[in-house]
Amino acid sequence: MVCTANICRSPYAAAVLGARLSRLPGQPGFQVTSAGTKAIRDAGLCSEAASLLSGERVTGESPAHASSLVDDSAIDSADLVLVMELAHRSAVALISPSARQRTFTLREAARLAQHVQLGPRPDSSDHDAPGDVRFREFVEELNSLRGDARLTAPAAGPWWKRTSSRGIDPLDIPDGHNSTNRQHKAVLAQVGEATENIAADLTRLFA
Numbered sequence: 001m002v003c004t005a006n007i008c009r010s011p012y013a014a015a016v017l018g019a020r021l022s023r024l025p026g027q028p029g030f031q032v033t034s035a036g037t038k039a040i041r042d043a044g045l046c047s048e049a050a051s052l053l054s055g056e057r058v059t060g061e062s063p064a065h066a067s068s069l070v071d072d073s074a075i076d077s078a079d080l081v082l083v084m085e086l087a088h089r090s091a092v093a094l095i096s097p098s099a100r101q102r103t104f105t106l107r108e109a110a111r112l113a114q115h116v117q118l119g120p121r122p123d124s125s126d127h128d129a130p131g132d133v134r135f136r137e138f139v140e141e142l143n144s145l146r147g148d149a150r151l152t153a154p155a156a157g158p159w160w161k162r163t164s165s166r167g168i169d170p171l172d173i174p175d176g177h178n179s180t181n182r183q184h185k186a187v188l189a190q191v192g193e194a195t196e197n198i199a200a201d202l203t204r205l206f207a
Contacts, residue, residue: 006036006067012049020199035070043067110194113201
């Protein structure tokens with residue numbers, strides 16, 4: 001997960017997705033981490049995200065979270081890179097051009113994932129298609145569907161309408177951290193919704 005400062009959107013999404021995937025039967029080894037394109041190292045999780053994670057009893061990237069700057073090592077080791085805005089997708093591509101086909105905005109991936117259909121799951125005696133290979137097939141299918149994500153701006157009140165009119169792409173979840181408390185919560189609600197949708201589709205495909 002990638003956002004700007006790595007103190008709000010991306011660590012919140014990483015914690016939620018990691019917690020949901022940890023509940024899968026025979027959990028196939030998912031590891032969810034986060035970083036920021038302009039992160040100041042070791043900054044803590046913002047109070048709003050920390051409060052939400054505490055209320056949802058989500059463990060993982062908790063209030064003890066320490067921000068980190070996204071780099072080529074983090075990107076190249078990831079099978080899937082989910083970013084909050086198209087600008088982050090561009091930043092990831094500049095760092096590691098080979099990651100383009102596995103980098104999506106969170107809302108884009110959430111919309112595309114519901115259309116992914118993988119082949120039959122191999123039986124337990126088939127060692128040629130372990131969980132990591134199957135997950136890469138999922139990412140390849142996401143990429144093949146790219147362009148089919150028909151998104152509109154979220155209808156979540158006047159703030160979203162104003163930001164959309166200023167050119168916010170519907171694939172983006174804009175930064176609300178330095179906005180009002182209401183706007184901040186609206187951003188995290190969008191992050192949570194998209195993350196839960198992806199978790200549901202991964203559960204469908206891997207449970």
